[in-house]
Amino acid sequence: MSDALSHELTAAVTGTADQAPPPSTLGLAGEQLSPEEAAYARASKADATVAAYRADWREFCDWCTREGHSPAPAPPAAVSGYLATLARAGAKVSTMSRRMAAIRFFHSVQDLPDPTSPARVTTVWEGIRRTHGAPPEQARPLMPPQLFDLVAATATVRAFRSRPPEPDLAGARDRAMLLVGFFSALRCSELCALTVDNVLPHERGRTLVIASSKTNQRGEQTELVVLPFASHPDACPVRALDTWLELSGITEGPVLRRVSTGNRVAAAPLHRGSVNRRITDLAARAGHGEHGYSPHSLRAGFVTWAHLRGASDREIAAQTRHRSLASVGTYVRVETAWLANAATNMGL
Structure with a gap:
């Protein structure tokens, strides 16, 4: 050359x-x-x-x-x-x-x-x-009830000196970020890259089309992720997403975007650093700052919570798109090691 x-x-x-x-x-x-x-x-x-x-x-x-x-x-x-x-x-x-x-x-x-x-x-x-060599550090799973504590910690109304109060757009975005991030189990890069065109309507919620991912970098396979309605409105990712899009007026381009101090939506999407800061700030506001939650905590939280609710590794992998079921197991071992373990039923 x-x-x-x-x-x-x-x-x-x-x-x-x-x-x-x-x-x-x-x-x-x-x-x-x-x-x-x-x-x-x-x-x-x-x-x-x-x-x-x-x-x-x-x-x-x-x-x-x-x-x-x-x-x-x-x-x-x-x-x-x-x-x-x-x-x-x-x-x-x-x-x-x-x-x-x-x-x-x-x-x-x-x-x-x-x-x-x-x-x-x-x-x-x-x-x-x-x-x-040592086992890789795993993100602390963020799941209910701590997840809903962070959702409740988001702001709803923005007060101004020179104009009437308005819905807090950053708060609406953060609620969508937390609930969509948890229920979809998207990687942070995928969540930040999500566009309006990637969100398809469905009678049971929304279907998210992931154009490319860590295991599908060239987009050779269509990856679909479900985003279901939740029974409780305050815990519903679809409602949170629709509310954010309606309040922000976003009809195309990136879904999750920066919000200015003047409560205006920017064209630039969020990136991993922004998501990390928002989760860190909300965790501190909700009284869970000591847990060290990160963007990956949402994905880890979904896997752990689904496992605790009785979902099989195969069912979890259908949402997370893990190619190896063994990878799913690494998320839940620490949190569930004491459950259904023969060592705890020795009668001694």
Whole structure:
């Protein structure tokens, strides 16, 4: 690959030319990406993934500079030494795995050999995993009654000095965010990406069409999620969603959006950081701030609550779209370990 093509491809995918790795000198000279090719190159990775890779690559380059290694092409000693440094500093195995993925990615866009595949690296990596491996941290499930405490903590009326009181749009949005997020069991990225066109009417509620997901990144399969009516109006995700859309006047585009301090709806959708702040603030307001709820707590809460209500793993996976039933089980083990367990019925 030529210097120009390597630099442009990396810049197209990462969104910046300044942070591109040292270009390769392999391949044809003078070839460049067209605007159309550059657009497809950028679409090859999710924005969040690219942002994480960019930060990881920058750190690896800084480490290589300090240690006297070339970051691209990186010798096996650089990768294994970098992993050992991270492990010594207490980095999580999941973090180191992502750093390796970033290194592979930036080498692949330059048509350079994968520096994480030599035996030196794989042996060190396996040793790190065996020595420092630990179960992944799981989000604390947010489910009834705590969920409804957060819903009740949302604001309903906004008072102003210069105009009459109005329905609090941020509060209406937050109620929709919490209830739709819980009942749909969507991942946070999917919830933020939901558009009006993705919400289809149904006699029993709404059907959500998920264009792409973590396990369906290319959208090759249509994924459907049900959003049912709930018997209690204050706990109904459909009613909360319809109320938010009506009050906000949203008829197209993103469903969950930012709301200004002046109680006006913006065009920009919420992102994970925004959802995290809203859940954190509402949890504190509801008196549950110590639990450390996160955006993933809604999905984890659905799985745990459904299991406690007697749903099978297969029924839960039909909503969460987990491909492995074992993955469903990881959500509920801590919360349900004391239920229906032979150790609690020993009679001793």
